[in-house]
Amino acid sequence: MLDAGEVTQENLLEVNNIEVIYNHVILVLKGVSLRVPKGGITALLGGNGAGKTTTLKAISNLLASERGEVTKGNIMLRGERIQDLNPADLVKRGVIQVMEGRHCFEHLTVEENLLTGAYTRNASKGDINADLEMVYAYFPRLKERRRSQAGYTSGGEQQMVAIGRALMSRPETILLDEPSMGLAPQLVEQIFEIVKSLNENEGLTFLLAEQNTNVALRYAHYGYILESGRVVMDGPAKELRENPDVKEFYLGMSDEGRKSFRDVRSYRRRKRWLS
Amino acid sequence: MPDQLIFAMEVTLNGLMAGVLYALVALGFVLIYKASGIFNYAQGVMALFAALTLVGIMEGQVPFSHLINAIFGTDVHHFSWSVPALGAILLTMAVMVFLAWAVNKIIFRHLVNQEPIILFMATIGLAYFMEGFGDMMWGSDIKKLDVGLPQGLNMVIDETTYGMFGYGFFIDNLDLIATVIAILLVSVLVIFSQYTKQGRAMRAVADDHQAALSVGVSLNFIWVMVWSLAGFVALVAGIMWGTKSGVQFSLSLIALKALPVLMLGGFTSIPGAIVGGLIIGVGEKLFEFLMGPIVGGATENWFAYVLALIFLVFRPQGLFGEKIIERV
Numbered sequence: 001m002l003d004a005g006e007v008t009q010e011n012l013l014e015v016n017n018i019e020v021i022y023n024h025v026i027l028v029l030k031g032v033s034l035r036v037p038k039g040g041i042t043a044l045l046g047g048n049g050a051g052k053t054t055t056l057k058a059i060s061n062l063l064a065s066e067r068g069e070v071t072k073g074n075i076m077l078r079g080e081r082i083q084d085l086n087p088a089d090l091v092k093r094g095v096i097q098v099m100e101g102r103h104c105f106e107h108l109t110v111e112e113n114l115l116t117g118a119y120t121r122n123a124s125k126g127d128i129n130a131d132l133e134m135v136y137a138y139f140p141r142l143k144e145r146r147r148s149q150a151g152y153t154s155g156g157e158q159q160m161v162a163i164g165r166a167l168m169s170r171p172e173t174i175l176l177d178e179p180s181m182g183l184a185p186q187l188v189e190q191i192f193e194i195v196k197s198l199n200e201n202e203g204l205t206f207l208l209a210e211q212n213t214n215v216a217l218r219y220a221h222y223g224y225i226l227e228s229g230r231v232v233m234d235g236p237a238k239e240l241r242e243n244p245d246v247k248e249f250y251l252g253m254s255d256e257g258r259k260s261f262r263d264v265r266s267y268r269r270r271k272r273w274l275s
Numbered sequence: 276m277p278d279q280l281i282f283a284m285e286v287t288l289n290g291l292m293a294g295v296l297y298a299l300v301a302l303g304f305v306l307i308y309k310a311s312g313i314f315n316y317a318q319g320v321m322a323l324f325a326a327l328t329l330v331g332i333m334e335g336q337v338p339f340s341h342l343i344n345a346i347f348g349t350d351v352h353h354f355s356w357s358v359p360a361l362g363a364i365l366l367t368m369a370v371m372v373f374l375a376w377a378v379n380k381i382i383f384r385h386l387v388n389q390e391p392i393i394l395f396m397a398t399i400g401l402a403y404f405m406e407g408f409g410d411m412m413w414g415s416d417i418k419k420l421d422v423g424l425p426q427g428l429n430m431v432i433d434e435t436t437y438g439m440f441g442y443g444f445f446i447d448n449l450d451l452i453a454t455v456i457a458i459l460l461v462s463v464l465v466i467f468s469q470y471t472k473q474g475r476a477m478r479a480v481a482d483d484h485q486a487a488l489s490v491g492v493s494l495n496f497i498w499v500m501v502w503s504l505a506g507f508v509a510l511v512a513g514i515m516w517g518t519k520s521g522v523q524f525s526l527s528l529i530a531l532k533a534l535p536v537l538m539l540g541g542f543t544s545i546p547g548a549i550v551g552g553l554i555i556g557v558g559e560k561l562f563e564f565l566m567g568p569i570v571g572g573a574t575e576n577w578f579a580y581v582l583a584l585i586f587l588v589f590r591p592q593g594l595f596g597e598k599i600i601e602r603v
Contacts, residue, residue: 062488065387091491103486105479107597116479119472120491165490 012038012173012205013059013095018073020054020063020229028054030229031073036173036207041199043220043237044209045250050226052209053100056175059207060097061087091120094172100181100209102158104165106151110142113150113161117168128168135164138194156187163194174198176208180215188212192219213250217241225250278442285444286564287557292450294556295457296519299512300533301540301548302460303505308542309468310477310501313383313394317402319530321371321506324409326513326522328370330420331413332363338412360422364510371506372499379498387494388484406527415524420517424452453515457549460511464504464545477501481543535583541596550594555579 013036020029029051036042044052057063058070061083075083077093090096096117105113114135118128136143139160145153150161159179166174176195180188196219198204210216217223217237224234225246233246240246247253300322307315315321331338335354344350358366382397425448433443468474480487480497488494516526532555540551559578567574586593 060489062485065485065488065494067388086493087488088491088493096491097489099486099489103483103489105482105486107482108475108478112475112478115472116475116487116492117490119476169490 010038011035012078013207014076015055015059016073016076018055018058018075019071020051020058020068021071022066022068024067028068028229029058032226032229032231033073034224034231034234036205037222038205039199039203040221041195041206041208041219043216043223044207044226045211045213045216045223046226047211049228051229052211052226053177054229055226056097056177056207056209058083060090060095060175061085062097062099088120091169091171094170095175096166096169096171096173097175098162098166098177098179100177102155102162104150104153104158104161106149108150109147110150110153110157110161111146114142114164114168117165118170120169131168131170135167138167138198139164155182156184156191159183159187159191160194163191167198171204173205173207176206178209178211180210180212188215192216195219213246217246217251281440281442283561283564286560288444288446289450290557290560291553292446292454292556293560294536294553295450295454295549296512296515296552297529297532297536297555298549298552299453299457299460299508299515300529301536301552302457302464302545303508303512304530304533304537305542305545305548306464306501306505306508309545310481311383311394311498312391312481313398314391314542315505316395316398316530317405318505318509318533319527320402320405320409321374321509322513322516322529323522323524323526324374324405324513325367325371325506325510326420326517326526327409327413327418329363329367329422329510329514330418330517330522332358332366333360333422336413341414342411364422364514367510368507371510372503375502375506376499378502379495383498384495402527406524417521417523420514420522422514422518424449424514424518426518449515449519456511456515460508461545461549468545473497473500532579535579537593538583539586539593541593543597544593544595547593547595555582558582 015032015034017031017033018029019027019031021027032051032055034042034044034055044055046052054063054068057066057068059075059082063069070083074081077090077095082090082093105116108116111132114132115128118131121128123131141157142160142164145157150158153161163174163176163179179191179195183191192215195206195208199206208216208220217240220237222235223237223240224231225240226232233240233243235243241251300318303318303321304315307313307318330336335357337343337351337354340352378401382401383394386394386397427448429446429448429451432446437443468477476487476492477497477500479490480492480494484494487497512529513522513526516529520526536548536551536555539554540547540549559575559582562578563572563574
């Protein structure tokens with residue numbers, strides 16, 4: 001068992017040079033490689049359409065239902081090739097995805113939503129209830145709302161439901177897609193604090209896709225930057241935060257301080273990442 | 276008590292019984308719609324197919340006998356045995372489960388994430404295919420179905436009401452049994468969908484395929500389960516209607532009677548199917564009784580739809596349908 005909060009050298013997930021094609025024609029990922037160390041928070045950064053979601057879905061195998069497929073490369077979980085498994089197998093192996101845009105079951109109550117997370121487990125009622133309490137301890141707000149239909153809860157609460165639901169499967173790794181989407185900055189901070197404490201207290205490994213580079217790099221240990229389906233840069237979060245290109249293009253800062261949109265014309269890349 | 280009122284009471288009771296039979300068909304629609312968002316046009320044909328299969332097995336008919344005879348020049352039509360009702364019902368259920376599996380394997384698993392209209396079209400195709408397939412398998416002649424359910428006038432009710440009003444109500448035993456079975460079926464289905472793990476997963480799949488996949492629910496398993504349940508409900512409806520009016524092509528048209536029930540009760544509510552069925556049943560019988568003589572009769576064909584339309588205008592999701600969640 002892993003000591004809480006310790007990032008190891010052991011790679012839990014390895015993505016090796018994968019290519020993903022949708023509908024047999026649309027090439028979305030053009031050779032993405034990354035490693036997710038056990039016990040770490042790894043961030044996948046980049047703008048719209050960079051391929052973050054596709055990368056996560058390639059790992060969790062939710063691509064098939066969207067007519068996407070991994071055509072090259074491989075994805076390994078603890079050395080086992082996983083790209084031919086179905087999502088349920090992966091959940092049983094401890095890898096679960098929290099999808100972008102929350103995707104709660106609207107007509108189910110908050111508690112029923114959480115319970116569906118335990119679908120693949122053959123746990124006793126007592127164990128399941130203990131886990132429910134664990135989720136409620138991290139998200140006290142959900143306990144108050146446990147009997148409400150999820151469709152009527154706020155965006156922040158739905159994000160909590162989605163994360164809590166994933167926790168109910170007792171995962172080892174959570175693939176968290178865009179947790180900040182549509183949330184107020186304060187709430188974003190709160191969600192990331194919870195991610196951090198889950199990582200430190202429960203030893204959970206996270207791979208999170210995020211457009212909000214600023215927040216993500218403050219909480220992650222390591223980051224990958226995707227552009228147009230390729231990894232263009234990677235490094236420890238600290239180094240990325242200091243990198244002048246990342247600062248300029250993703251954090252909106254430059255040597256002269258924070259840039260405003262008025263200066264947008266003067267944007268010029270220091271380095272051509274895509275050639 | 277005036278005669279008119281007593282007649283009206285009898286008509287109402289008969290309407291309730293008829294409503295239960297409509298509700299039985301509507302239930303099958305609700306189940307599939309709830310779990311997969313598919314409006315299963317083939318539900319009526321499934322009832323017909325189930326009834327045909329049941330009769331065929333009970334009488335020891337050789338399936339595809341016409342085809343076999345045509346190809347091999349033989350003359351087979353019946354095995355030398357007949358199967359008792361209970362055994363035949365179990366065997367028919369097995370056939371319906373197989374059918375559910377095949378339908379899912381051959382058609383619907385390839386249509387994940389497609390538009391509802393495409394799924395609807397697929398069920399229309401399925402309906403007509405199954406109709407022909409049923410004919411080919413069991414022949415197209417009208418068959419009598421008798422699984423041993425009591426039929427005819429219920430003497431107890433007749434005598435009690437005669438004692439009370441001096442006029443005996445005519446209530447069919449079969450209708451009474453249908454009512455009991457419908458109540459049982461609905462209770463079991465409601466408990467299943469609200470309080471069990473698979474029932475919860477079924478509702479989860481209905482809400483969001485992708486999210487259900489992401490937590491490890493197998494869509495294929497849930498869909499086969501739901502189509503099997505719908506097959507079971509179709510079998511029950513087929514037995515009731517088949518016993519009442521013979522197993523024949525027109526059995527598949529009872530699906531049309533289920534439509535107004537669904538509009539009224541809501542496509543997503545199991546209790547709604549029952550309440551809708553009762554309202555439609557009583558409504559059309561009473562309307563025929565009160566207004567029929569004035570407008571020249573035959574109101575039962577259209578009254579249900581008018582009633583359903585009125586409900587649609589004021590409550591698009593039906594009486595018990597899931598609230599259309601809109602966040603502003």
